[in-house]
Amino acid sequence: MVAKLEQVRDEFITEWGALGSAWGVNRTMAQIHAYLMSCPEAQTTDEIMESLEISRGNAHSNIKELISWGMIKKVLKKGERKEFFLAEKDPWKIFCLVAKERKKREVEPIIGILNNCIADLKGVKGKEADDFQKQLKDLTEFVEMGDRVMEKISRSEKNILFKWLLKIL
Amino acid sequence: MVAKLEQVRDEFITEWGALGSAWGVNRTMAQIHAYLMSCPEAQTTDEIMESLEISRGNAHSNIKELISWGMIKKVLKKGERKEFFLAEKDPWKIFCLVAKERKKREVEPIIGILNNCIADLKGVKGKEADDFQKQLKDLTEFVEMGDRVMEKISRSEKNILFKWLLKIL
DNA sequence: CTGAAGTTTCAGAAAATACTGAAAATAACG
DNA sequence: CGTTATTTTCAGTATTTTCTGAAACTTCAG
Numbered sequence: 001m002v003a004k005l006e007q008v009r010d011e012f013i014t015e016w017g018a019l020g021s022a023w024g025v026n027r028t029m030a031q032i033h034a035y036l037m038s039c040p041e042a043q044t045t046d047e048i049m050e051s052l053e054i055s056r057g058n059a060h061s062n063i064k065e066l067i068s069w070g071m072i073k074k075v076l077k078k079g080e081r082k083e084f085f086l087a088e089k090d091p092w093k094i095f096c097l098v099a100k101e102r103k104k105r106e107v108e109p110i111i112g113i114l115n116n117c118i119a120d121l122k123g124v125k126g127k128e129a130d131d132f133q134k135q136l137k138d139l140t141e142f143v144e145m146g147d148r149v150m151e152k153i154s155r156s157e158k159n160i161l162f163k164w165l166l167k168i169l
Numbered sequence: 170m171v172a173k174l175e176q177v178r179d180e181f182i183t184e185w186g187a188l189g190s191a192w193g194v195n196r197t198m199a200q201i202h203a204y205l206m207s208c209p210e211a212q213t214t215d216e217i218m219e220s221l222e223i224s225r226g227n228a229h230s231n232i233k234e235l236i237s238w239g240m241i242k243k244v245l246k247k248g249e250r251k252e253f254f255l256a257e258k259d260p261w262k263i264f265c266l267v268a269k270e271r272k273k274r275e276v277e278p279i280i281g282i283l284n285n286c287i288a289d290l291k292g293v294k295g296k297e298a299d300d301f302q303k304q305l306k307d308l309t310e311f312v313e314m315g316d317r318v319m320e321k322i323s324r325s326e327k328n329i330l331f332k333w334l335l336k337i338l
Numbered sequence: 339c340t341g342a343a344g345t346t347t348c349a350g351a352a353a354a355t356a357c358t359g360a361a362a363a364t365a366a367c368g
Numbered sequence: 369c370g371t372t373a374t375t376t377t378c379a380g381t382a383t384t385t386t387c388t389g390a391a392a393c394t395t396c397a398g
Contacts, residue, residue: 040300091311131209142260
């Protein structure tokens with residue numbers, strides 16, 4: 001019966017990994033997070049390597065990345081020299097962490113770029129330039145709104161988020 | 170002064186393309202959309218190829234993909250044999266289209282998979298299996314909520330969305 | 339029909355991305 | 369210290385993804 005558990009775990013890991021790659025997240029990174037979400041206890045690098053059949057280097061770099069996103073935490077156990085890793089398991093928290101990270105990495109930079117483009121177009125005459133500038137302004141307005149929403153989300157508690165969603169639905 | 174316009178256009182295209190690849194959208198696909206957003210008039214495949222310096226095959230397949238997402242439309246002009254392409258320019262509509270597409274491609278399948286995993290774990294005894302099943306249920310609940318939100322978004326008009334966001338902010 | 343204009347397909351090439359494995363570095367223990 | 373366990377790095381390799389370019393196909397005007 002334990003075999004069944006492992007089988008389901010592997011299925012979950014595989015699918016979560018595929019989902020990750022659709023979201024611009026490294027497949028292995030998503031798989032490690034999936035594996036750790038499936039474990040009540042913190043796991044070592046070796047256990048991760050064995051479960052996913054990946055090399056130490058690969059495991060290591062993706063664990064580091066997950067830590068930098070705040071998706072997993074390093075746990076030290078007394079009497080043990082190895083490091084153990086524990087996943088953030090609350091879907092709401094995971095969502096907030098991802099929103100925060102993507103806001104920083106993707107949304108903020110694009111706002112700067114759009115504003116540069118708009119500034120550079122000042123003084124360029126003609127209908128085409130005017131239309132393009134209008135388009136850039138519309139996009140900027142939208143992205144800035146998205147930015148504010150993500151900011152709010154990444155600072156919010158689960159129950160606040162939940163209330164918003166209930167209003168929407 | 171037209172040179173300046175082209176320069177800004179290229180910058181915008183480049184950056185929007187980079188943003189796209191972070192979102193799991195093919196870079197060229199995002200660039201073509203960016204180019205068409207910068208043009209008041211519909212453009213031909215050849216104009217797209219020239220502006221982005223890409224091959225016909227590449228242009229063609231990404232144009233097809235953009236059409237299937239609903240992000241651009243084919244326009245036929247009388248007296249012209251060539252096909253012209255026009256971008257959806259409203260950021261809100263673009264957002265809704267992307268939400269709709271990703272819901273279909275990513276969110277819906279994962280719900281099925283999670284439910285399978287939960288069903289397969291029925292009957293597996295032990296704390297580890299129980300904990301894992303609980304985790305899967307939490308994830309499912311969350312993803313299903315996300316699914317409903319995306320459904321709602323993809324059906325909504327701009328002003329409805331706007332109202333929600335004002336409430337949140 | 340015929341042929342020019344335009345579109346579609348796809349095998350192979352190129353580029354981008356991710357992974358391995360082993361060596362170097364670090365930390366803990368006696 | 370010296371030894372051993374563990375983590376970190378990274379050059380080279382493998383894999384995945386994307387792109388090219390040319391041939392096949394379609395459409396349309398004469």
